[in-house]
Amino acid sequence: MHNYHFTPGVVITGGILLSIAVLSVYVSRVYLPAKIRSAYLKSITVLAAAVETKDSGTVGHAQRVAEITVEVARRLGVEGSELERIQYAALLMDMGKANVPQALLNKSDPLTPGEWAILQSHARLGAEMVAAVPFLADLEEIVLHHHEFCDGTGYPSGLAGEQIPLASRVLCVAADYDAMISDRPYHPRPLSPQEAIEEIRRGAGAKYDPRVVEVFLDMLAAEHGFSEEQAKAA
Numbered sequence: 001m002h003n004y005h006f007t008p009g010v011v012i013t014g015g016i017l018l019s020i021a022v023l024s025v026y027v028s029r030v031y032l033p034a035k036i037r038s039a040y041l042k043s044i045t046v047l048a049a050a051v052e053t054k055d056s057g058t059v060g061h062a063q064r065v066a067e068i069t070v071e072v073a074r075r076l077g078v079e080g081s082e083l084e085r086i087q088y089a090a091l092l093m094d095m096g097k098a099n100v101p102q103a104l105l106n107k108s109d110p111l112t113p114g115e116w117a118i119l120q121s122h123a124r125l126g127a128e129m130v131a132a133v134p135f136l137a138d139l140e141e142i143v144l145h146h147h148e149f150c151d152g153t154g155y156p157s158g159l160a161g162e163q164i165p166l167a168s169r170v171l172c173v174a175a176d177y178d179a180m181i182s183d184r185p186y187h188p189r190p191l192s193p194q195e196a197i198e199e200i201r202r203g204a205g206a207k208y209d210p211r212v213v214e215v216f217l218d219m220l221a222a223e224h225g226f227s228e229e230q231a232k233a234a
């Protein structure tokens with residue numbers, strides 16, 4: 001078992017999760033009217049935003065990543081409730097950061113091996129948190145593996161290729177792209193979208209699933225004003 005020290009942030013997060021759990025019982029037993037579904041999504045969004053307040057530069061990150069992830073997944077043929085599941089996972093993927101010290105999240109110097117291990121623990125802790133909520137339990141694997149790389153060099157399990165859930169492979173590309181173009185303590189300036197596209201392209205087949213990268217670039221070309229050439233030849 002993991003010996004986590006539960007900070008006030010985790011206790012608050014746990015309280016919010018408990019509220020979601022109570023709501024989820026209602027949701028699972030009653031036909032889901034639009035208002036309830038919308039309230040449920042808002043609860044998850046608020047929880048994601050609460051965690052983001054610890055991490056400078058990440059406010060809005062989960063929301064943007066969720067939008068990108070859902071669109072890429074749709075283009076990969078995912079539909080219906082599975083898309084909704086992926087949206088929830090995108091919003092909650094970094095919830096485990098509630099237990100990572102704020103100073104470490106905002107550190108601009110390179111992390112020591114010990115600090116890196118603490119940061120990496122957010123994937124496993126986030127998975128344990130969603131697993132504790134019945135309505136979210138099936139997000140566990142997606143959250144657990146959202147930092148795995150296709151060549152097996154990611155964490156926490158070193159999974160490779162299709163061993164990694166498809167949703168996690170999409171999340172990895174979406175989250176990295178958004179981080180690259182955003183202010184972060186660990187890089188001197190945000191990359192331009194073109195530079196970030198180049199970085200993502202370079203990682204296709206190594207860090208990232210090449211099929212996911214292809215669909216992601218198609219999406220940028222179609223929806224964000226990049227020409228096919230810019231997105232694909234960057």
Ligand SMILES: [Fe+2]
Pocket residue numbers: 093094122146147
């Ligand atoms: Fe993460």
